[in-house]
Amino acid sequence: METNKLNAIALCLLIFILALNATGYAQDSRPNQAITQPTSTALWNGFYGRFRLSERLFWDAQFHYRRVGDGDTDYVGRMGQIYNRHALNYLVNDRLSISLGPVLRLNFTPQPGNPEFEDVVLEPRIWHEYLFAMPFGGNMAYHRVRIEHRWSRSNAVGADWIFRNRWRYKFYMNIPINNRRLIPGTFFVTPDVEIIMQSGKPVVDSPMEDLRINPSIGYIQNPRLKYTVGMMYTTGQTLDAGYVYTSRWILRTNVYISLDFRKKEARFPGARLED
Amino acid sequence: MFTSHPGWPYRLHLTFFFLLANILSLHAQQLSRYQGRYVLRDSLVGVADFEYRLQQGDTIKDGRFIFRHFVEHYRETDSIHGLVLDGNFRNALKHGPWKYAFRRYAVAGEAQTTGGQIVYDASGTEWLINANFHNGRAHGDYELVIRRIAESRPVDTSFYSKVHYHDGHITGRLIGFTRNMRVEGQFDEEGFPNGDWLFTHRTGSGRSIQELRHYDHGFFSKHYYKLDDHLLEIRHIGFDTLARSGRGLLTRFPATRAYFRALGYTNVVMDTTAISGVIDIDSSQQYISRANEFLERVFIRPAGYRDSNVWHGAGGSDPVPPIRVKVSKFSFSEAETYLNQSNERLLTEVQSLIDDFFDNPNTEMGRFTNEDLSRYYEVLSIYRDRLNQIAPVIRFLADEASEYVDHDAILAHNAVDIHYPDTVRYAFQNEKLSSRHRFPPAPTAFNAGTLNEHLTSVFDDVSAIISRMEGTLDDYQAQSDLKEKERKLVSLRDSVIQRFNNATQRGDYNQLHREMRDSVQRFIDTSFKEYAALDIYQRLLAVDSLQHCYSEYLGLYHALVDYNSRLEQLDQQYTRSIWNPYTFTYMDELVKERLYRAFEETVLPYVWANARRQLSCDGLSARLNPLEQLLNRMAELRQEDTKTLENHLRKSRNDVHKCLELLGLRPEGMPATELQTKN
Numbered sequence: 006m007e008t009n010k011l012n013a014i015a016l017c018l019l020i021f022i023l024a025l026n027a028t029g030y031a032q033d034s035r036p037n038q039a040i041t042q043p044t045s046t047a048l049w050n051g052f053y054g055r056f057r058l059s060e061r062l063f064w065d066a067q068f069h070y071r072r073v074g075d076g077d078t079d080y081v082g083r084m085g086q087i088y089n090r091h092a093l094n095y096l097v098n099d100r101l102s103i104s105l106g107p108v109l110r111l112n113f114t115p116q117p118g119n120p121e122f123e124d125v126v127l128e129p130r131i132w133h134e135y136l137f138a139m140p141f142g143g144n145m146a147y148h149r150v151r152i153e154h155r156w157s158r159s160n161a162v163g164a165d166w167i168f169r170n171r172w173r174y175k176f177y178m179n180i181p182i183n184n185r186r187l188i189p190g191t192f193f194v195t196p197d198v199e200i201i202m203q204s205g206k207p208v209v210d211s212p213m214e215d216l217r218i219n220p221s222i223g224y225i226q227n228p229r230l231k232y233t234v235g236m237m238y239t240t241g242q243t244l245d246a247g248y249v250y251t252s253r254w255i256l257r258t259n260v261y262i263s264l265d266f267r268k269k270e271a272r273f274p275g276a277r278l279e280d
Numbered sequence: 281m282f283t284s285h286p287g288w289p290y291r292l293h294l295t296f297f298f299l300l301a302n303i304l305s306l307h308a309q310q311l312s313r314y315q316g317r318y319v320l321r322d323s324l325v326g327v328a329d330f331e332y333r334l335q336q337g338d339t340i341k342d343g344r345f346i347f348r349h350f351v352e353h354y355r356e357t358d359s360i361h362g363l364v365l366d367g368n369f370r371n372a373l374k375h376g377p378w379k380y381a382f383r384r385y386a387v388a389g390e391a392q393t394t395g396g397q398i399v400y401d402a403s404g405t406e407w408l409i410n411a412n413f414h415n416g417r418a419h420g421d422y423e424l425v426i427r428r429i430a431e432s433r434p435v436d437t438s439f440y441s442k443v444h445y446h447d448g449h450i451t452g453r454l455i456g457f458t459r460n461m462r463v464e465g466q467f468d469e470e471g472f473p474n475g476d477w478l479f480t481h482r483t484g485s486g487r488s489i490q491e492l493r494h495y496d497h498g499f500f501s502k503h504y505y506k507l508d509d510h511l512l513e514i515r516h517i518g519f520d521t522l523a524r525s526g527r528g529l530l531t532r533f534p535a536t537r538a539y540f541r542a543l544g545y546t547n548v549v550m551d552t553t554a555i556s557g558v559i560d561i562d563s564s565q566q567y568i569s570r571a572n573e574f575l576e577r578v579f580i581r582p583a584g585y586r587d588s589n590v591w592h593g594a595g596g597s598d599p600v601p602p603i604r605v606k607v608s609k610f611s612f613s614e615a616e617t618y619l620n621q622s623n624e625r626l627l628t629e630v631q632s633l634i635d636d637f638f639d640n641p642n643t644e645m646g647r648f649t650n651e652d653l654s655r656y657y658e659v660l661s662i663y664r665d666r667l668n669q670i671a672p673v674i675r676f677l678a679d680e681a682s683e684y685v686d687h688d689a690i691l692a693h694n695a696v697d698i699h700y701p702d703t704v705r706y707a708f709q710n711e712k713l714s715s716r717h718r719f720p721p722a723p724t725a726f727n728a729g730t731l732n733e734h735l736t737s738v739f740d741d742v743s744a745i746i747s748r749m750e751g752t753l754d755d756y757q758a759q760s761d762l763k764e765k766e767r768k769l770v771s772l773r774d775s776v777i778q779r780f781n782n783a784t785q786r787g788d789y790n791q792l793h794r795e796m797r798d799s800v801q802r803f804i805d806t807s808f809k810e811y812a813a814l815d816i817y818q819r820l821l822a823v824d825s826l827q828h829c830y831s832e833y834l835g836l837y838h839a840l841v842d843y844n845s846r847l848e849q850l851d852q853q854y855t856r857s858i859w860n861p862y863t864f865t866y867m868d869e870l871v872k873e874r875l876y877r878a879f880e881e882t883v884l885p886y887v888w889a890n891a892r893r894q895l896s897c898d899g900l901s902a903r904l905n906p907l908e909q910l911l912n913r914m915a916e917l918r919q920e921d922t923k924t925l926e927n928h929l930r931k932s933r934n935d936v937h938k939c940l941e942l943l944g945l946r947p948e949g950m951p952a953t954e955l956q957t958k959n
């Protein structure tokens with residue numbers, strides 16, 4: 006019952022996002038068919054930290070080191086972005102958490118050495134997230150709704166700041182392979198699909214910023230540490246011309262760390278009604 | 281009328297009348313009435329209603345007295361029993377008619393109401409004594425009655441006798457009857473039965489037979505059956521019917537049970553030649569016994585009911601004594617009396633010895649496997665038979681009633697022929713065998729001395745035989761005990777095996793049982809085989825301890841249930857549950873992991889293997905001590921700071937010797953070499 010409710014919420018949100026951007030399709034001088042840019046590659050190395058501060062409050066600290074293919078060097082050719090995402094995460098209950106916090110992204114020049122581009126441009130964001138967890142059997146499924154408010158500008162020298170909103174919905178699962186439950190020592194697979202919509206004045210005909218299909222495999226080292234690795238495929242509209250689509254293959258490696266910063270005596274787990 | 285007769289005679293009468301009225305009034309005022317709880321004979325609690333007056337502090341009963349005592353069993357059996365004592369006192373002495381009634385009634389019929397009461401009819405039996413007293417002495421008719429009551433009405437009188445007392449002395453005629461006999465007799469002035477006493481018996485066929493007893497002032501001198509005016513004399517051998525025979529000493533005494541037992545002895549040996557062919561002998565003895573019973577009731581206990589004197593409790597009367605009789609007494613000397621009593625005790629003792637021997641089931645079992653037992657079985661059988669023959673003689677002589685008869689004449693008439701064989705013949709394991717046994721000489725005469733000599737010899741021989749066979753019988757007893765114990769042992773053994781093999785699918789069967797199973801099975805098999813190979817005496821010595829041992833193994837099963845539960849508890853204690861915010865799940869994690877791993881992977885398997893190895897009966901619980909200590913220590917360490925210990929364990933987690941030492945658990949006396957076998 007709870008699953009159905011969450012699915013319905015997610016669907017409504019998606020329709021809302023699509024409707025919000027429907028006006029952007031009425032453009033003149035469009036080609037007759039979509040143009041797909043050449044597929045690019047990238048490597049995202051993520052560090053995810055979630056540190057428990059109190060019974061329900063966590064500090065969410067994420068760091069990404071991203072490289073992109075350049076020239077003949079796929080995946081790691083040049084520096085892409087460095088990404089700092091922080092938030093306060095409130096655990097409403099064992100099935101829902103809410104996060105709110107800032108992001109500071111460093112966007113590196115797409116053409117290193119070209120004076121027409123600034124080497125590094127900052128991109129601040131405010132983000133909030135609503136994560137719903139659904140156990141079924143020994144597996145877990147998740148619905149994640151993330152909303153970002155971003156201020157960005159191109160690396161081009163003298164480029165203006167633009168403001169956009171991002172509307173993200175992600176569905177993913179953790180399916181244990183060698184155990185019945187997600188316990189230390191478990192390998193698991195994670196089917197992961199996310200759609201990212203955007204809105205704002207600059208968004209004329211490109212509401213769908215990105216569709217990410219990101220299957221990965223992971224391992225739980227212990228209750229505080231897990232790893233995942235996966236190959237993500239993304240496609241989406243470019244901001245300037247909605248009929249121009251991008252596509253990327255991104256190799257992702259992530260480390261997830263969760264520590265308890267509470268005093269020892271406060272670490273007794275709460276009563277559980279179910280696993 | 282007063283006014284028509286003036287003058288002094290009138291005044292005199294008037295004065296006398298007032299004086300008399302005054303005295304009567306004073307007397308009447310002094311009488312009081314008591315109604316309430318009353319204790320009769322210091323023990324019988326009931327309710328009394330009587331009139332009395334106080335005289336110098338004493339209660340002087342005067343007037344009607346009624347005492348009732350009833351015990352109700354109404355709720356259980358619808359029955360009630362009790363007594364009523366009803367009569368009159370005059371100046372504290374019984375005076376006038378008195379009645380004692382003991383009633384045992386049961387409810388009969390339907391309930392009826394009369395006024396404010398619920399009334400039932402009753403059926404049962406009433407024992408009644410109707411008497412008359414004069415100034416505290418029996419005086420007048422005196423009746424003994426037993427009758428049956430049906431639906432509150434007397435329907436059948438089973439016993440009746442009526443005599444007459446004068447100033448406390450019985451006199452005159454007696455008439456009485458039972459269901460099948462009428463009695464008429466009389467007493468002389470001194471209260472002795474006298475003259476002809478006629479007992480008219482009704483036979484089964486309805487015919488009447490008259491028995492006539494003639495008393496000479498208390499002396500039973502002649503005994504006849506009277507048939508069609510013909511007298512057929514009955515001679516009681518040993519009962520002197522001639523008061524002046526000179527053979528005994530004429531004695532007068534109140535009739536006792538012994539007197540009537542003496543008559544009974546003579547019945548046994550009476551000469552019935554005269555009535556032979558006329559009256560059936562058995563019936564004759566029955567008639568005589570019936571008459572004796574009647575007389576015994578009337579003579580011995582005229583005021584008795586169940587051994588109590590019914591008039592005694594209320595007081596105010598002289599005792600109503602038994603009827604006196606006369607008899608020729610053949611007294612024993614003091615030495616003879618002593619020997620007769622000794623003989624009876626000796627007889628009882630030796631018979632008891634023999635009965636115990638035969639009642640012992642091991643005797644019956646053993647005589648088929650032990651020749652001595654078989655032979656003595658036969659010897660004691662002979663003794664038992666001979667003692668049964670002479671027992672009536674010994675008991676007769678020990679009875680005081682034998683002094684009221686010519687006991688020599690009775691014994692001579694009823695001579696007992698006893699002899700012992702020289703050789704005992706007996707069968708043993710399908711063979712007929714014989715053996716000489718020195719029995720005591722048979723008694724040549726039946727007097728106190730001879731019998732005592734014989735009984736002493738028999739007692740000595742029987743005692744010697746019993747003593748000789750005691751060891752053998754004890755062995756059989758031990759074998760019998762052993763069988764029972766072995767039955768329990770086998771049952772216990774099977775229980776242990778079944779438990780450890782989970783034959784009964786118990787819910788508490790666990791991994792520890794499973795791992796212990798083979799060791800237990802091996803031990804049980806070996807120990808039982810070793811036990812079974814022992815001879816019977818060694819088994820007798822060993823069975824208790826083996827049974828105890830198997831009980832301990834049964835206890836081990838339960839101990840392992842407990843250990844398993846404690847292991848699970850430890851597992852929980854050393855595990856903590858941590859919330860993972862990425863997976864949204866709780867994940868279990870070992871606490872003090874290095875310590876627990878050392879316990880789980882190194883120390884516990886070693887200690888557990890030691891506990892299972894070479895199981896025996898000796899020190900089974902001691903063998904489990906290290907496991908017990910280990911579990912206790914792990915529970916303690918969970919609460920302690922074990923950082924240092926865990927640092928040490930980093931390098932020696934697989935070294936069981938080192939681990940035990942670090943845990944402070946090195947069992948005393950355990951050699952280091954043994955400890956290191958796990959390395």
